[in-house]
Amino acid sequence: MERKRAELYRMVMPEHLCPFGVKSKYLLSKAGYSIEDNWLTSREETEKFKQRVNVQSTPQIWIDQQHIGGYDELRQYLGKGSAKGNPYRPVLTVFVAAFLLASALALVAFNTLFTPWLLQGFLAISMFLLAMLKLQDVESFSNMFLGYDLLAQRWVPYSYLYPYGEALAGLLMIAGMLNGLSGPLAIVLGGVGTVSVFYAVYIEKRELTCACVGGNSNVPLGAVSLTENLVMFGMGSWMLLKVFQ
Template sequence: MSKTAELHRMVMDKHVCPYGTKAKHLLESRGYTVEDHHLTSRPETDAFKAKHAVETTPQVFIDGERIGGYDALREHFGIANDKGGTSYRPVLAVFAVALALSVSLSFGVLGGLGGRSLEWFVAFSMGMLAMLKLQDVEQFSTMFVGYDLLGQRWVPYAYAYPYLEALAAVLMAGRLLPWLSIPVAFTIGTIGAVSVFYAVYVQKRDIKCACVGGSGNVPLGFISLSENLAMMGMAVWMTYGLMTV
């Protein structure tokens, strides 16, 4: 038996509602034939909302029952809506891509895995995390001073941190200027590790980490600590390498 759903969404010359497009795709992926009704002007959209006493579009109807918008449709199909919830996905994505890049580069340039693979993995991770912070330094600094011990005492450090992390990452990836990259990475990594450990394991605070910038909702915890420990470890590793050359 064919399943039919009715969808009302904004499709205008200068605006196509993205949630309407996603709702249509979700319905079709669940086997529904979609009666796709386009709202092609603002007056038509306002009239539709007034008629059905709704504040937003798109609106989905199944078997004559109004389901609601895209989020409501996901709930109707039993798909969790985790917007605004805490998630490690942003930082795990960074580490996964950094690992893939380091492995690819190792086989492409070196012919296999080695010590440089680890260096590239940490450097790429640092670089991508710094890039996320640099998207909105103001928001990052606001979150950062909430737990960083030096940032709380000297706010300019919170603004400088993502630039310092990016600088260390770029230099370490190419083993350039070790006299600069090593102390920078070790210093910010040590301060960060102590700050996270104190906030999470001593004060037992439940707050968000600024590690992926202001747009993420990553809980401050072990993964946040790992970022800082990795920077410290990278600095020690490269120092050992210089001493054994």
């Protein structure tokens, strides 16, 4: 039986190997196609190719002389779904990692998972990990944060201080130290955030991107962001309550 034929045009240069071209070739090979692998070995050759076939990017794929498109279009053609994936994946990854880490620490410290600290540790570690993602690029975070946070819009330095405050509050909560500081700090961060997200999403009906996992994310601003801030506010209230017990 004759194998199905595919033509692939991708950038293969000494200074650059297109990763999407490599992935496209792998998918085609795995799907059983006989591949005509055409290398574009210079920027000039690549630009001429794009002008000739009227496309904006490479790689480009043809299957049985039918133009499929680039890597993402190939994935969809083969039934693999979009390469862009779930926009909520970064947040879910943080929460899963936080729960696993909190569980490991609970086993070390208490020799059991059935301890009230597990919930506190999970939420506090989540705060710390989210702050870490923001701190990777504070400038990008502040740009996105200013799009919806009411306090940051009135006092710009707050957009830079926020991730440091979130990291400090989370770290203190993990250690169970200085509840009189971590509690009010989390209440302020979570309270302002709750009001800001609710106002932007549910009052103004704006479609924005959340800065909860940093300034380069595609997480939509909405219920997840609102829940994160409500949890932070609740954690702050719980830690402050401990001060008076």
